[in-house]
Amino acid sequence: MRRSTVAVICLLVVFGLAWLASPAGRAQSPANDPAALLVSGRVLDSQANPIADVTVQAILDGQPVDAVVADEANDWPAAESRLDGSFLVALPLESESLQALRAGKSHLVLRFHRPTFGNKSLSISPPAYGRGSDINGTPHTLVYLGDVTLARHPNPAFFIAAATFLVVFGLISFRVIHETVAALLGAIIIMGVTYILGTFNDKFWIISFERAIAFIDFNVIFLIMGMMIFMAVMGQTGMFQWLAFKAYKTTRGNIWLLAIVLTGLTGVISAFLNDVTAILLIVPISVQIAVMMNIHPFAFVIPEVLASNIGGAATLIGDPPSTIVGSHLNLGFTEYAVNMAPLALVTMLVLFGSISLVYRSEYFGSPFRPSPDLMARLEAEARITDLTLLIRSLILMGVTLVLFLAEDLTAMPPSVVALIGATLLLVWVRPDVDHMLREVDWTTLVFFMALFILVGGIEETGLIQMVAGTIGHLAGDNLTLALLLMVWVTGVASGIVANIPFTIAALPVADFLTRTIPGAQNQVLYWALIAGADFGGNTTYLGSAPNIVAVGLCDRAGYRMTFVDFLRVGAPITFITLVVASLWLWLRY
Numbered sequence: 001m002r003r004s005t006v007a008v009i010c011l012l013v014v015f016g017l018a019w020l021a022s023p024a025g026r027a028q029s030p031a032n033d034p035a036a037l038l039v040s041g042r043v044l045d046s047q048a049n050p051i052a053d054v055t056v057q058a059i060l061d062g063q064p065v066d067a068v069v070a071d072e073a074n075d076w077p078a079a080e081s082r083l084d085g086s087f088l089v090a091l092p093l094e095s096e097s098l099q100a101l102r103a104g105k106s107h108l109v110l111r112f113h114r115p116t117f118g119n120k121s122l123s124i125s126p127p128a129y130g131r132g133s134d135i136n137g138t139p140h141t142l143v144y145l146g147d148v149t150l151a152r153h154p155n156p157a158f159f160i161a162a163a164t165f166l167v168v169f170g171l172i173s174f175r176v177i178h179e180t181v182a183a184l185l186g187a188i189i190i191m192g193v194t195y196i197l198g199t200f201n202d203k204f205w206i207i208s209f210e211r212a213i214a215f216i217d218f219n220v221i222f223l224i225m226g227m228m229i230f231m232a233v234m235g236q237t238g239m240f241q242w243l244a245f246k247a248y249k250t251t252r253g254n255i256w257l258l259a260i261v262l263t264g265l266t267g268v269i270s271a272f273l274n275d276v277t278a279i280l281l282i283v284p285i286s287v288q289i290a291v292m293m294n295i296h297p298f299a300f301v302i303p304e305v306l307a308s309n310i311g312g313a314a315t316l317i318g319d320p321p322s323t324i325v326g327s328h329l330n331l332g333f334t335e336y337a338v339n340m341a342p343l344a345l346v347t348m349l350v351l352f353g354s355i356s357l358v359y360r361s362e363y364f365g366s367p368f369r370p371s372p373d374l375m376a377r378l379e380a381e382a383r384i385t386d387l388t389l390l391i392r393s394l395i396l397m398g399v400t401l402v403l404f405l406a407e408d409l410t411a412m413p414p415s416v417v418a419l420i421g422a423t424l425l426l427v428w429v430r431p432d433v434d435h436m437l438r439e440v441d442w443t444t445l446v447f448f449m450a451l452f453i454l455v456g457g458i459e460e461t462g463l464i465q466m467v468a469g470t471i472g473h474l475a476g477d478n479l480t481l482a483l484l485l486m487v488w489v490t491g492v493a494s495g496i497v498a499n500i501p502f503t504i505a506a507l508p509v510a511d512f513l514t515r516t517i518p519g520a521q522n523q524v525l526y527w528a529l530i531a532g533a534d535f536g537g538n539t540t541y542l543g544s545a546p547n548i549v550a551v552g553l554c555d556r557a558g559y560r561m562t563f564v565d566f567l568r569v570g571a572p573i574t575f576i577t578l579v580v581a582s583l584w585l586w587l588r589y
């Protein structure tokens with residue numbers, strides 16, 4: 001009996017496996033026919049930006065159907081949108097169910113869900129199913145839904161993110177705590193709310209850790225770090241003190257002329273390299289000159305920061321908003337410069353006049369007349385202390401600058417260029433690495449990373465997009481109003497939330513208005529967006545990367561620049577430059 005029982009069981013197993021392997025067996029087993037229906041499309045927001053991490057749920061006749069999740073056996077993605085907004089729902093339906101859908105006897109609905117967006121249900125009608133096709137010998141039906149638009153829906157996460165940003169902005173503005181600590185506090189609040197409250201209720205879900213990391217612009221972080229290493233090595237050669245003394249002697253102690261030269265030089269470097277590099281090169285020298293001439297360094301540094309953002313608007317590679325818009329329009333270097341360089345030049349001349357008024361007491365006050373003994377001591381201190389180190393540093397700095405200028409040919413990000421130069425320099429000169437790393441301003445880098453996460457929180461919950469969308473709603477079909485709104489709303493917002501994320505959020509608005517407003521096809525609204533983002537970044541030291549870097553460099557030199565110190569100069573000059581930009585664009589286009 002035992003042998004016969006075992007034989008029967010074995011026979012049944014063999015027949016069962018054979019049946020499951022047969023076409024009939026596969027037709028009756030959803031597990032062996034895992035993708036009878038494939039539904040694809042793309043999820044966008046109201047400004048046509050792709051939305052990632054949207055959950056797509058299939059409901060068949062009122063009952064949820066689990067989509068096939070990607071594994072080693074197939075290459076189907078899970079039912080969740082990707083970074084480009086695309087999704088693919090793979091439903092393991094039996095052939096009878098699929099026939100019922102085609103005949104209209106069954107009803108399939110897709111539900112789209114993501115925190116901070118309103119839920120959306122989309123019914124698929126019978127004509128959409130079309131004809132089936134065979135993929136690897138298995139029958140499938142493909143349905144393409146096209147673009148699915150989700151509307152923003154403010155929820156507790158939206159208000160928490162916005163309130164956190166405003167609180168951090170206030171803490172920094174009134175110097176309640178150090179700006180780096182304030183930014184870290186904001187980032188931790190956003191992440192804490194997300195994972196403590198958002199885990200149990202997705203209305204409190206602000207931003208995931210992975211998305212928060214994605215918002216950190218490591219191109220900026222590594223660019224600054226690489227150039228700081230360069231500056232630390234070159235600082236050991238005495239070059240900055242030597243350049244400062246030579247600048248003083250060349251201008252014969254004329255403080256105003258020095259300020260104009262340094263400010264103009266910063267603008268030129270910002271146009272042909274990038275604004276962060278310009279600040280890292282010029283500010284250390286300016287601080288040395290200011291100390292030598294017995295004036296406050298802010299009289300040089302703040303105008304240089306303003307010039308870096310204005311000069312960065314002149315070319316395609318000067319400032320991130322310029323690069324973002326230029327890349328979006330697929331503009332060449334010359335085509336971009338023809339449109340923006342004249343405006344940047346005019347605005348730079350306006351800046352020269354403005355700083356001459358703001359700092360007239362420093363520039364035109366009692367001239368500094370050092371005694372012969374002091375001049376002798378300054379000249380003795382202003383000498384190159386390590387010529388070999390300086391030559392090696394300048395050689396690699398030259399190579400690095402050439403790579404910066406060749407960005408159009410190599411498509412190499414500035415951060416990679418800076419790290420290549422800094423690493424080769426460390427290998428060649430073999431400095432004390434511990435000392436070099438201590439010279440890197442980690443406080444500024446941490447502030448950047450925390451601020452990126454904080455801004456990512458308000459972007460993820462829709463605040464930035466809401467402000468950008470306001471431009472489109474208010475502009476209507478009036479080109480002049482659209483131009484003014486693009487300049488001024490972008491300018492004000494860029495001074496508060498940083499110009500890079502707002503530029504990205506406002507691009508679809510510029511696209512829409514350019515298509516729909518008569519006369520806007522000359523791309524004037526894109527130039528208005530660039531001007532507003534670049535010039536508006538001068539309002540506060542949170543507005544753009546060069547501002548933050550300059551504040552950090554001054555802090556390390558012993559000169560703490562407060563939010564108000566920058567604001568009382570940056571805000572009025574930003575207002576003037578935005579007026580100039582508005583008039584220029586209105587008259588020219």
